[in-house]
Amino acid sequence: MSQTADVSALRAELESAASGLLYGSEGDYPFDFVAYPGATAADLAPERIGAVLGKPGEIAEEVPLERFFRHHVDGDPNDPVGVAASGRYRALRDLLAQRLPDLRVFRLGRVQVECYLLGSVPGGLAGLHTTAIET
Numbered sequence: 001m002s003q004t005a006d007v008s009a010l011r012a013e014l015e016s017a018a019s020g021l022l023y024g025s026e027g028d029y030p031f032d033f034v035a036y037p038g039a040t041a042a043d044l045a046p047e048r049i050g051a052v053l054g055k056p057g058e059i060a061e062e063v064p065l066e067r068f069f070r071h072h073v074d075g076d077p078n079d080p081v082g083v084a085a086s087g088r089y090r091a092l093r094d095l096l097a098q099r100l101p102d103l104r105v106f107r108l109g110r111v112q113v114e115c116y117l118l119g120s121v122p123g124g125l126a127g128l129h130t131t132a133i134e135t
Contacts, residue, residue: 002125006122007035014128019090021085023115024072027133031092034116037124044104044118044125052125053108053116058114060106068105069093093117100127111135 015037018031048057072089076080099118118127
């Protein structure tokens with residue numbers, strides 16, 4: 001399978017798993033697939049990822065995957081919509097960890113925080129992006 005086919009298959013899997021899910025904060029934002037051809041696993045570092053993302057000089061905050069999804073998989077038991085969706089968020093988290101073994105989660109910015117869940121793929125980096133609003 002070619003590098004392009006590998007990334008296309010990953011994209012289809014991640015987009016399917018994330019379809020209809022929103023990352024809830026003070027605003028609700030969808031997940032979108034992102035790819036950075038030519039980037040390497042060495043770029044998966046808080047001090048380097050900003051340059052890959054087109055934000056040179058910005059140092060990212062790295063957070064554990066479990067912490068990033070915590071409110072979505074362990075939500076309020078009194079919220080039936082959240083409880084119903086928690087399994088889908090768990091499945092998305094697990095798929096990311098399975099398909100991107102060197103997965104790292106980065107947050108850039110304040111108030112409008114850009115969140116990237118990235119790992120190595122043939123020929124570069126790829127994963128998901130979403131936004132969190134934190135005032």
